[in-house]
Amino acid sequence: MRSTTPATRLILAGGLLVDGSGAAPLRADLLIDGEVIAAIGDRRDMPADVPVLDVSDCIVAPGFIDSHTHDDGYLLVHRDMTPKVSQGITTVVTGNCGISLAPLVRSEVPQPLDLLGPARLFRFATFQSWIDALRAAPAAVNVVPLVGHTTLRVAVMDDTDRAATAPEMVQMQALLTEALEAGAFGMSTGTFYPPAAHAPTEEIIEVGLPLRSHGGLYATHLRDEADHIVPAMEEALQIGRALDCLVVFSHHKLAGGNNHGRSQETLALIDQAARLQPVCLDCHPYPATSTMLRLDRVRIARRTLITWSSAMPAAQGRDFADIQAELGLDDEQTLERLAPAGAIYFLMDEADVERIMRHPLAMVGSDGLPFDQHPHPRQWGTFTNVLRTLVRERGVLPIETAIHKMTGLAARHYGLADRGLLRVGYRADVVVLDPARVTDRATFEQPVQASEGISGVWVNGQRVWDGQCATGALPGEVLSRAPRHA
Known part of the structure; x- marks a missing residue:
């Protein structure tokens, strides 16, 4: 079942295109028409009735x-x-x-x-x-x-x-x-x-x-x-x-x-x-x-942070060494008290x-x-x-x-x-980002935080991220592989 969201027609205008090939950036306009990239070049050569989004301060990438x-x-x-x-x-x-x-x-x-x-x-x-x-x-x-x-x-x-x-x-x-x-x-x-x-x-x-x-x-x-x-x-x-x-x-x-x-x-x-x-x-x-x-990872890590513990839920977000000291146990005994559990090493x-x-x-x-x-x-x-x-x-x-x-x-x-590059005829999986502002906000202390500077994301031509939150569009596909030597 595919998303029923109407097909997109949109020109991303004035962006610096980083096309995914490793080539130098190129300033150009990009036309999304339905699920595909329909044109790359000058918007004056594109259909006049298509909405235009000015992204001139941004990078447009696959x-x-x-x-x-x-x-x-x-x-x-x-x-x-x-x-x-x-x-x-x-x-x-x-x-x-x-x-x-x-x-x-x-x-x-x-x-x-x-x-x-x-x-x-x-x-x-x-x-x-x-x-x-x-x-x-x-x-x-x-x-x-x-x-x-x-x-x-x-x-x-x-x-x-x-x-x-x-x-x-x-x-x-x-x-x-x-x-x-x-x-x-x-x-x-x-x-x-x-x-x-x-x-x-x-x-x-x-x-x-x-x-x-x-x-x-x-x-x-x-x-x-x-x-x-x-x-x-x-x-x-x-x-x-x-x-x-x-x-x-x-x-x-x-x-x-x-x-x-x-x-x-x-x-x-x-x-x-x-x-x-x-x-x-x-x-x-x-x-x-x-x-x-795992004990073998604990013993070679300079720090181990517990991400969850079924036996000791209060351990979540705490250092293994601090828990061990608090319990007065050796590392093997501490692991037994925590397991099953997850950790960052x-x-x-x-x-x-x-x-x-x-x-x-x-x-x-x-x-x-x-x-x-x-x-x-x-x-x-x-x-x-x-x-x-x-x-x-x-x-x-x-x-x-x-x-x-x-x-x-x-x-x-x-x-x-037909993905991974900005090419005419390729599927319109596209991201628009501000290179001066793009940043991760997730930290080891506060890991559940959305990034900044990603102003738009399109999957198969539908916008799924508007710069602040998910749009609710669900256009994802289970992809098929091309022959290995194609």
Whole structure:
């Protein structure tokens, strides 16, 4: 079911067009007609009866593509997608880190699947049924869906603390095939997490075999992003070669003080691999990450902030170290008192973050956890944080490069044939922003705050953000992938 909002006809006049390709900005007018960009040039050559919006003090860019999200369930519950459209995002990639909402029906789910939202959302026995739900009640943004290997394991196996048997791998293959035929762009893994930690490389390759015939991609939250990151990366590259598919290194980072500076090593490995096989990465601009509460992360982080705790709700927003001191317990006992819980870990180095963000294969992905009660600010501010800190304040990236990473580069990697660039005939996913004012307001202390300086966002030609709030339009689509080599 598509939105019934009347088709848009609008000229965005006088803006500085940053077209998503990485090319230098160009001042021009842009005509939106229905769902597409109908013309780019001089408005005097465009139809005279079309309304004109003066954006001469602004940048006009393609809508931003959030390359790494966990919005699978949020799309169904909060269809206006305010955390995303308020920072210029028009498309979200779901099902990352091995966890997708479908195919799985459970009244209770193990961590980290609970990061996707309450158990009642896990009601889709097939990937197609989830896709059908998104199409019946579309959100404000487009969706690029992935299916999670961890979800497949939980759906099929009675015990995930072991490798899958041959019959179980056949069942997972069948579920993956169904998902790919329903529209999944590929499969993700999260062998860092308990439900998939016992899956050997051979299992992932065997389960992932349908990716070959369907042209799907492989996105991975590595087994280790700390001391053993290089072997973990080599495993992912081996899987990509075996399945003849693109490898996406999710939220690429170096965790813990022992590994600060090693991005030079890991990015060199990516450069070497890219000469032999398709590979890319996503990242965000913060020196902190967020996931379930884990002792191994607590012990290498310089600070751990609790985002939620089922056993101790009052811990939300407090530092783990303060809670530990208050309780008079060791770290293991403190974790037992808090679990299940989520946390933000300050364990990355700013120089690594900037180096990774500058890499030519690096896309921008928020990796936000939308149902966290005290979320990481990346859910509300990743893209505007890049524009504020890395572009305007530090000069790490020129504006056209930053927007390329948010748009055209991501569209190319994910096979979105008619999005990610300002081109005549492309779908009208467009953002208008004030380069002098655009800023994230979400902080670690107050993370639920909309950005400033995003004055308008259009998805498939309909305005979903008016500069102050979501408009209520729900024109998002579940997207289809183009052939990998198209």
